Amino acid sequence: MELDPDTLLFWLKKLVAVLALPPVLPLLPIVIGLITLRRRPRLGLAFAWAGVALNLLLIFPPSVGWLVARVEYPQMLDRARAREAQAIVVLGAGKRTHAPEFGGETVNRLALERLRYAAALARETRLPVLVSGGAPAGDTPEAYLMEALLRDEYGVPPRWVESASRDTRENARFSAVHLQAAGVKRILLVTHAMHMERARPEFEAAGLDVIPAPTAWLGGGDSPGDAQPLPFAPSQNTAYAAWFALHELLGRLAYRWSR
Template sequence: MALDSALVLFWLKKLTSIVLLPPLAPLLLIAFGLLLLKRRRRSGLALAWLGLLLALLLATPSSVGWVLRDLETAPVAGADAIRAAQAIVILGAGKRRYAPEYGGETVNRLALERLRYGARLARGTGLPVLVSGGAPTGEQAEAELMKVALEEDFGVAVRWVENASLDTRQNAQFSAIPLRAAGVQRVLLVTHAVHMPRAQAEFEAQGLQVIPAPTAWLGGLDASDQVLSALPGATSAYAGWYATHEWLGLLAYRLRR
């Protein structure tokens, strides 16, 4: 069986990101530091403390908010901007492979956040919808699951299903083909606010005019309890992971230009 180079590259990027992102990256620094203690005590202690500090910074709301600040810059899509669009593009965000209540696979919670907002825009505008997301595991494509969710759960018809892409760059490349064929030049692009800078850049590189339609902001503190909300927690740790992931993605995008 011939190797699919695009799929191999996809999994290499996934493995690399696991190593470079929290929680593994700080843990690796701590582990290497502890291993160095006997031979180079000062270097070992420095690495271990660096790993611990990095883990805390990427799980503390205030520092995570600082990392998110220059990513979540796209404003809420205004009424005038929305009226200028010709189509809505909703990007995939992953799937749940074990979902017996749905008979197999379904979209994950991140994809649902995007689908919910995309459905709201579609109902309010009547614009045609494109969903984008492939199948890196070789099973059902994410876009197919998104189509099912939109039509069965949100009552919104899907016109185009782009089911071959493996990353954001391919989302843009493969989505542009049916959009251009239909004469669409201006799209409402629906994705997480933190993902918008990278996604917008990729779609604009394909010659499309992008109207950002971000959703699900990760920045900001929960004002209900200022003390507890300032402490490291699962929510801020996830936001720290996502922000770091996007900064690495932007770096890779600029290096490939």
């Protein structure tokens, strides 16, 4: 893997994201508070309790539900507009590098959710499919794994494979090259509902008309994530939904500042 300026910037963004997202985010004020507790007891306690409060907000279903509602794309695919599309674009979401039951690597569960919906849309609309996902670490591009899964398990071989992108912005820019060369201007964009409001503007900026085709909502009910027997009890589902929502908010801010 070459450490060119773009690659260094990519991994720097990843490091910032680790610090700015749960579970590290609420730990930072707690650690600061404990460090300053001896010299500045009141200030130290304030920081520590602020971290505890932040952690509770990031796992408590009502507060997480409010956050998710501000981030997640609320509408399903407009079936009338879908007939106007010329192609389906499905974005990668990561992979499992240790999948011995599949002979090595495979896509992760997030990518699988997107691919499953893209395959259903492809069978319904008969539109050609583009898969997009690169290899930030320099190993097997995710798009190759996506292509194999769609072809072998869903019977939907993609027409285009975009395997150079490292993030959502590059997904859009590099996919647009393939699509525009084929005369495609209007696409169905398949990604998570949580990710749609960050992905759609990037594809539009690349010159494509986007019809959102979101999938896998985390909100929309009394609490985010799967149905829970205790609607006001924190769980791994609420913690994950908060992480995803903050990840997308951070991504939107980063893209807005770097335009």
